[in-house]
Amino acid sequence: MVSYLSPNADEGVKRRILDYLGVGSVEELYVDVPSEILLKEPPDIGRGMNHIELERLVDSLLPKPPRLIFTGGGVADHYVPPLVDEIASRQEFYTSYTPYQPELSQGMLQALFEYQSLMAELLGMEVVNASLYDYGSALGEAGRFSMRVTRRRKIVIASSVNPERKAVLRTYLDPLNAEIVEAPMDRESGCISLDHLRPLIDDSTAMVYIEMPNFYGIIEEGAEDVFELAHSKGAIAAAGVDPLLAALIKPPGELGADLVVGEGQHLGSPMSFGGPSLGIFAIRMDMRFVRQLPGRLIGMTKTQEGLYRGYCMVLQTREQHIRKEEATSNITTSSSLMAVRAAIYITLLGPEGLRKLAEKIAYNTAYLRKRLSELDSFSVPFKGAAFKELAVSSSVPWERVNSHLLSRGVLGGFIVSRFFPEMDMGMNISLFSTTEKHGKSEIDELINLMREVS
Amino acid sequence: MGFSQARWFFEDGLLEPTPFEIGRIGEGGVRVAEPEEELIEAVGSLEEVIPKELIRKELKLPGLSEPEVARHFNRLAQMNYGVDSGSYWLGSCTMKYTPKLVMRVADHPSIRNLHPYAPEELAQGLLRMLHELQEMLSVITGLPNYTLQPAAGAQGELVGALMIRKRLGDLGERRDEMVIPETAHGSNFASAAMAGFKVIRVPPSSDGTIDMNALKEAISERTAGMMITNPNTLGIFEDRVLEIAEILHANGSYLYYDGANLNAIMGWVRLSDMGVDVAHLNIHKTFSAPHGGGGPGAGAVGTTDELRDYLPVPVIVKEGNKYRLSYDVPRSIGKVRTFYGNVGVLVKAWAYLKMLGSDGVRESAAIAVMNANYVRKKLMECGFDVPYGRGRPCKHEFVISLAKLRKETGVRALDFAKALIDRGLHPPTMYFPQVVQECLMIEPTESDSLRELDKYVETMREIMKTAYERPEEILNSPKNAAVTRVDDSLANKVLWLSWKVYEKQKSQEELYR
Ligand SMILES: Cc1ncc(COP(=O)(O)O)c(C=O)c1O
Numbered sequence: 001m002v003s004y005l006s007p008n009a010d011e012g013v014k015r016r017i018l019d020y021l022g023v024g025s026v027e028e029l030y031v032d033v034p035s036e037i038l039l040k041e042p043p044d045i046g047r048g049m050n051h052i053e054l055e056r057l058v059d060s061l062l063p064k065p066p067r068l069i070f071t072g073g074g075v076a077d078h079y080v081p082p083l084v085d086e087i088a089s090r091q092e093f094y095t096s097y098t099p100y101q102p103e104l105s106q107g108m109l110q111a112l113f114e115y116q117s118l119m120a121e122l123l124g125m126e127v128v129n130a131s132l133y134d135y136g137s138a139l140g141e142a143g144r145f146s147m148r149v150t151r152r153r154k155i156v157i158a159s160s161v162n163p164e165r166k167a168v169l170r171t172y173l174d175p176l177n178a179e180i181v182e183a184p185m186d187r188e189s190g191c192i193s194l195d196h197l198r199p200l201i202d203d204s205t206a207m208v209y210i211e212m213p214n215f216y217g218i219i220e221e222g223a224e225d226v227f228e229l230a231h232s233k234g235a236i237a238a239a240g241v242d243p244l245l246a247a248l249i250k251p252p253g254e255l256g257a258d259l260v261v262g263e264g265q266h267l268g269s270p271m272s273f274g275g276p277s278l279g280i281f282a283i284r285m286d287m288r289f290v291r292q293l294p295g296r297l298i299g300m301t302k303t304q305e306g307l308y309r310g311y312c313m314v315l316q317t318r319e320q321h322i323r324k325e326e327a328t329s330n331i332t333t334s335s336s337l338m339a340v341r342a343a344i345y346i347t348l349l350g351p352e353g354l355r356k357l358a359e360k361i362a363y364n365t366a367y368l369r370k371r372l373s374e375l376d377s378f379s380v381p382f383k384g385a386a387f388k389e390l391a392v393s394s395s396v397p398w399e400r401v402n403s404h405l406l407s408r409g410v411l412g413g414f415i416v417s418r419f420f421p422e423m424d425m426g427m428n429i430s431l432f433s434t435t436e437k438h439g440k441s442e443i444d445e446l447i448n449l450m451r452e453v454s
Numbered sequence: 455m456g457f458s459q460a461r462w463f464f465e466d467g468l469l470e471p472t473p474f475e476i477g478r479i480g481e482g483g484v485r486v487a488e489p490e491e492e493l494i495e496a497v498g499s500l501e502e503v504i505p506k507e508l509i510r511k512e513l514k515l516p517g518l519s520e521p522e523v524a525r526h527f528n529r530l531a532q533m534n535y536g537v538d539s540g541s542y543w544l545g546s547c548t549m550k551y552t553p554k555l556v557m558r559v560a561d562h563p564s565i566r567n568l569h570p571y572a573p574e575e576l577a578q579g580l581l582r583m584l585h586e587l588q589e590m591l592s593v594i595t596g597l598p599n600y601t602l603q604p605a606a607g608a609q610g611e612l613v614g615a616l617m618i619r620k621r622l623g624d625l626g627e628r629r630d631e632m633v634i635p636e637t638a639h640g641s642n643f644a645s646a647a648m649a650g651f652k653v654i655r656v657p658p659s660s661d662g663t664i665d666m667n668a669l670k671e672a673i674s675e676r677t678a679g680m681m682i683t684n685p686n687t688l689g690i691f692e693d694r695v696l697e698i699a700e701i702l703h704a705n706g707s708y709l710y711y712d713g714a715n716l717n718a719i720m721g722w723v724r725l726s727d728m729g730v731d732v733a734h735l736n737i738h739k740t741f742s743a744p745h746g747g748g749g750p751g752a753g754a755v756g757t758t759d760e761l762r763d764y765l766p767v768p769v770i771v772k773e774g775n776k777y778r779l780s781y782d783v784p785r786s787i788g789k790v791r792t793f794y795g796n797v798g799v800l801v802k803a804w805a806y807l808k809m810l811g812s813d814g815v816r817e818s819a820a821i822a823v824m825n826a827n828y829v830r831k832k833l834m835e836c837g838f839d840v841p842y843g844r845g846r847p848c849k850h851e852f853v854i855s856l857a858k859l860r861k862e863t864g865v866r867a868l869d870f871a872k873a874l875i876d877r878g879l880h881p882p883t884m885y886f887p888q889v890v891q892e893c894l895m896i897e898p899t900e901s902d903s904l905r906e907l908d909k910y911v912e913t914m915r916e917i918m919k920t921a922y923e924r925p926e927e928i929l930n931s932p933k934n935a936a937v938t939r940v941d942d943s944l945a946n947k948v949l950w951l952s953w954k955v956y957e958k959q960k961s962q963e964e965l966y967r
Contacts, residue, residue, distance in 0.1 A: 032690075048811025140790075175649050275794065325644060
């Protein structure tokens with residue numbers, strides 16, 4: 001029955017094996033299961049479908065994707081180069097396990113080392129782990145990390161941090177009796193307010209955290225000052241970053257961050273409803289930090305006779321399989337294949353390609369803002385420079401705008417109050433995003449459609 | 455058996471060089487997009503778009519042409535071993551074959567291109583798949599409520615532990631201890647600790663199952679719960695699981711189930727019937743989603759009704775024929791990751807279960823168990839020592855000990871594993887669980903044919919024989935992989951953790967030798 005997936009399910013083969021085992025049927029291999037809980041019949045999930053039936057079902061369930069996507073909120077519609085998909089579809093990469101046997105798994109190990117190295121350059125950091133689950137849980141780990149390193153319990157974050165990630169941070173810190181304090185932003189610029197931030201940072205502060213861009217798409221212009229403030233009180237200066245922005249502005253490492261987290265899904269992976277994703281976690285090469293790093297780490301080394309280069313997992317004594325409850329994290333399976341995708345993507349675009357792409361997104365964002373200012377019903381509430389994401393206020397209900405857009409195959413902004421009323425601040429905000437997939441004509445089309453609603 | 459892995463190296467001792475060494479610092483290999491002239495004219499120069507002081511001056515990345523990148527990463531792929539390369543009996547990891555159809559489903563443009571905040575009408579099909587997956591998992595495990603949010607098994611453990619913690623808090627109970635068998639996976643201990651519990655370990659009894667006396671001693675009014683794996687990591691079914699559940703429940707504690715080994719019993723026993731209160735399932739083990747060289751995976755968590763109100767938000771709800779994401783979970787522990795989970799992994803499990811159907815689920819488990827018993831008996835006949843569970847059938851995996859071999863020949867489990875590599879087989883899990891000396895944990899899964907089972911057994915017999923006759927041959931393996939043994943003590947000393955760190959330290963390299 002399942003012999004197309006399990007060759008030994010073939011009746012003849014099965015008989016031979018069972019005879020060898022001296023049992024009459026596979027049921028006899030379950031004699032150790034107490035009979036009162038052993039099922040006589042399999043639980044009913046329906047009959048198995050053949051390939052064609054299943055493909056037809058999938059096609060019938062899924063609608064065609066929209067033609068243009070301008071939705072923001074942490075995921076945007078980026079272009080995935082075909083080579084990234086092709087390499088990631090090689091079974092040697094996608095079917096393998098965590099590289100426990102380095103000699104047989106040099107390919108994955110080297111690719112992960114390259115990911116660590118490329119990401120370190122991009123972020124201006126030195127050590128990047130071999131991936132965490134996603135941006136949010138990377139932030140959760142960052143909070144725990146900073147508490148371990150500093151032995152302090154106060155976490156100061158900008159109020160403009162993405163609310164999905166704030167929620168994850170809270171969950172991760174809940175058992176640690178941490179105090180999470182939000183530093184308000186300046187309503188004019190959309191940037192964090194240094195005057196409000198200063199009194200919040202003190203000798204009990206473990207970490208100060210801001211995002212680039214923040215939830216409203218704004219680039220924190222005072223990042224350097226924020227990190228300096230953190231350092232002046234001995235706290236860890238931490239940044240969350242869109243790695244594409246790091247190709248355009250001074251990377252967090254150069255701005256003074258000790259710790260960087262971010263989402264790598266933007267680097268060559270599809271949106272896929274928000275997952276799988278790639279949690280980026282980067283630190284300076286400071287052994288105080290390295291020893292507390294969560295997640296796997298690949299190191300370059302040599303073969304034992306010293307003749308060739310080789311790669312393997314390093315500093316495993318931090319990890320759960322050795323350190324158990326004292327481990328720096330419980331992470332086991334993480335996001336290796338996504339890290340490989342990011343490595344391919346970065347290598348393929350190269351410094352100039354990444355820079356051009358980031359510039360294009362920056363120009364697009366500015367152009368979208370400029371065109372929106374021509375419309376009566378819409379405005380951009382924050383003055384700060386924005387990248388990729390743009391917060392837009394409206395005097396007409398967003399639902400109406402979005403359904404008009406959708407009727408033309410265009411996916412509009414993310415209506416913030418849908419899931420995060422507290423982040424809307426009564427401003428009726430929708431988050432738009434624009435990527436390299438858009439040009440002038442796509443943005444013009446969006447503006448024209450929005451003009452039609454008023 | 456002959457095997458030779460592709461090996462790309464250069465005379466000067468380099469393996470396939472990194473892009474930093476091949477790389478022209480330059481343009482890169484793909485024309486994605488340049489900013490349009492007209493658009494630049496409309497908004498002004500870059501300085502008017504991005505604060506001038508912030509603009510980056512230097513980006514020291516390599517950039518290769520598309521053919522160069524293609525060759526480089528294809529060569530790396532050739533220096534890696536996957537399930538489609540050959541037998542991959544990595545115990546506890548369930549390296550089963552991934553049907554290509556499930557890969558195609560996840561690759562569907564309508565799933566790939568779905569934005570997480572797309573209106574619900576566009577997400578109906580996907581939400582239906584995810585909801586159906588939850589329902590199928592409920593039917594298989596008997597646990598009525600599911601979240602698909604956790605990104606892997608370990609994150610599922612964290613979710614389960616946090617739910618127990620919060621529930622106890624609501625009951626006004628101060629219970630801060632989690633009981634965990636010594637044979638459990640390392641992540642169990644780490645997850646319990648992350649959730650704020652103190653870990654109490656219990657040793658196995660002489661037959662490899664949980665020692666009931668030790669368990670009774672370990673629990674107290676401080677016990678929040680116990681985490682069990684069943685079949686356990688020795689491949690033995692904990693046949694006193696009902697008694698264990700009873701003891702815990704009578705004590706006011708919860709039973710957590712680590713689903714890493716569900717592949718042995720899916721369709722045969724339901725977790726609810728074992729008295730389980732909360733469990734994670736490793737979608738990337740039992741339900742055929744591939745492991746991706748270490749992720750992405752997914753770790754669905756199922757619970758009884760008592761714990762339902764603690765699930766992470768959002769949950770997928772069905773109202774009439776419509777599906778919706780709901781944040782209305784009164785006592786939710788919150789979120790453990792952004793958005794809804796590793797959806798691209800989860801739909802593979804949906805497709806897999808649709809392919810298998812009820813009978814297929816039960817039969818797959820049985821074949822996995824049958825294969826493991828076949829290999830175990832064959833290996834015992836060859837003289838391999840199975841320290842636990844000899845008198846009963848094993849489940850989907852079992853553990854052998856090479857302690858005797860080591861004593862008599864100096865060949866350790868590690869060396870034995872490297873000899874398997876030379877013969878084209880991925881070695882079993884080594885040195886886990888730690889209660890067994892020089893152990894190999896063997897899980898053939900349902901995917902291997904009888905021919906492959908026999909080949910693996912024969913290879914192990916031959917390695918054992920060679921170890922007695924010419925141990926140095928085994929100690930000097932592998933020779934046929936991309937590299938010979940990798941020096942991990944050097945790696946941990948020099949800590950070349952990135953190309954940048956290496957460049958900085960290169961000049962001092964000789965000092966380390
Ligand atoms: C028994 C057991 N429990 C838990 C885990 C953790 O699962 P994951 O790797 O999906 O986080 C694993 C595998 O790594 C395992 O083998």
